[in-house]
Amino acid sequence: MTSTTTLLRAVMRPGFLLSTWPWRGIVYTATTAVASGLLWLVLSFPLAPLALAVGVLKAEGARAVGATPHWWAGTYVSVAVVLSLVGVGLLALTVPKLATAVAGIERWRLRLADDAPAVARRSGNLYTDPATWRSVAYLLLLGIVAPVWLGVLGLAGLLVVSTPIAVHYRLVTMESTGSAVSRAVLGLVLIPAVLYLTSAFGGGHAALARLLLCCEPDPAAAELVEVTRSRARLADAFDAERHRIERDLHDVAQQRLVSLTMQLGLARLDLPSGSPAAVAVASAHDHAKALMAELRDLIRGISPQTLRELGLRAAIEELAAGSPLRVHVDADPGRFPPAVETVAYAAVSEALANAVKHAAATEATVAARRSGGMLTVQVRDDGRGGADPSRGSGITGLADRAAAAGGRLLISSPPGGPTTLRVELPCAS
Template sequence: MNDHLAPALKDRRYLFTSWPWRAAGHLATVLLFAVPLAFVFWLTMLPWLIAGQRLIAGNHLGLIVFLFMALGLGLIGTVGPVVALPLAAIARRCLRLIDGRPLAAPRHPANAHPRDILFAESTWRAVLYGVVLSLVTPPLMVLGGALLALQVTLLVSPWLAEWTLGDVVINGGPGSVPFMLLGIVLIPAGLYLAGALAAAHGALSRKLLGNSGDALRNQLGEVAQSRARLADAFDAERRRIERDLHDGAQHRLTSLTLHLGMARLDVPADSPAAAPLTQAHDQAKELMVVLRDLVHGIRPQTLGDLGLPAALWELAASSPVPVAVDAAELLDRLPERIETTAYFVAAEALTNVAKHAHATSVQIRLTRSGHEGLVLEIQDDGRGGADPAHGSGLTGLADRVAAVDGKLLLASPAGGPTLLRVEL
């Protein structure tokens, strides 16, 4: 089954379906708002028509004509967008008669300023739709009215005493029966012509009144904001887990380790319980180290207390590859989301260097960009050839950076060096 009029016109059974009547109903509905719209538009453009006529005649334009011309443009530029938005909504509803495909209306953020809506691309596309409709309605009405009058005349010609076809005067009665038959034959052509006109209007409506580029940009902006909120929620959950482990599990494990150590002092060395107790104490101390590393991996306390440079220096001290940190420009704190992202990007990058790069040294540089911007550069002297497709963690880094609307750039030629630049 056809879901819109254009392919239905190609169907041989078109005349025996509901599409001709739906096309006619669509055109009649469009005329209800196209006629008054065209009347107001041409009334506004009347000074321009007068100016064109005077220029063709070789006459000068007076000041009054210029004023009315400017007034007409001003009305279109100010009142046009206000009228175009409800007009577009009505046109999209009328389109349902001949097109069953969904036509998404342009969306604007809930807190959008009226000025943003006024200057949106979708608004001026609706204005353009109204202008085109106003331009073509009068000539199409004249042409359609003439064809309809001719069709009716042909059909009722046998009952007319006398009628004219151009300069030819034709008597009614039996002599006009061939003209009546011609009128009957032309009915399908008229239905096809009306269907083609309705399909053309449907295509125009779908082209100009659909989901335009600015609405798509708004939706992408909403997606980016949603992604940022998810990243914030993830970081908040990370902080909660780190706090619960640090204040809960780690505290209890420390207490358990102390009690085991005190118990070892009270148990004689030759006692049967001495060896198991010593083993339990050693395992508890090892578990404390594991838990401390786990808490530090979730969110280092240094990052929250002392800031990003201190956290990077601590990270560099634990790296198996010598790391130099240059953060001379970073004297104050940055937004928490930026600092957290930069830290974990640096941590993952150093892990990649240790695993894959075969480097002997790494440099980390932090520089400011604007008021709240940060540029993080990590460079190693390894073998290069880093490729996100090889599972080196670069894709995860790019996703993390993109979640805070940042940018990740990588230069890693074969043979090195590798430079990872993150702009936040």
């Protein structure tokens, strides 16, 4: 059992009577009694034909004792058989469905006796699912075993309630004042005993209910969920680090480089034309301007300002405008979650860069469409194809980022082209 706190365990702990567990045990036990009574009320309908069949056979047996057999004696047996078949058929039709419904209610009631979540796992249809027959077993527990311990609790509770009443109204003979006092003290002592007994019986019933009706979490599934969450956290941390690097480069390194470039430009103007110093400063100035342009492109690639401020469509159009390819853009104008926009933009950027570097493409088409709760981004170029994700880390990294966002990346690049890269990402509708 995966729960850390249950009614049955709470009984064993000190301070039980001062906690809320006794009241939870009373409520759980009372609702168990109600559920057991309602179960028998519902089962009385499919059990009625079987009861009638038993009554018919008993009546025929009593009449036939000492009497001469008649031809209609077989009629009673036939009626009993028909009634039995009807009863069995009704039970076969109703009990699995009833057990499934009761199991759902009981899992909800388990919150009174157990802090752990009650999870059900079903497979197959109603009659082949093992969970159905475990629910049927719980019906037997609720209908047959529960009334036994509920009866024991009822007798104990009746003893506690009857003690002060018997003393007050003198319903029992008291030989002395001492016997009356001892009887009253017994009733007071039995109160915590009944609370412990109620919680113990209720906790045991709840433990059996959890064993039959709830599945333990699959360790492999839980580990997979944790791995997925961990990967998402790593992706978020990676994006946050990228934004921090972009801010540092933009606010510190780029500003200092701009200042350096301006100072070199002013120094270039002050130096005599054609002097060795002027040539050196001019070369440094040109290198500084080139470095500033490269740094600006680097910052734009790390965390594009257009993507943050104007959205995916504007950022893709900016990529298309800066690409040496003829790029046709067909994208929805709406905004998407930042993580989704970041992955989609990275996919388009990587696909266009690969089309230029490796595919010798001249034209590309970028489409970004939202359909329901899914954003689909597709980049298609007219290059020579033959892209192999295993030979580079760019596409593999994109696939990992798409998977961390809950999506997937698909690529088709036959030799001779064209190459199509498709990214599907879940997004809010």
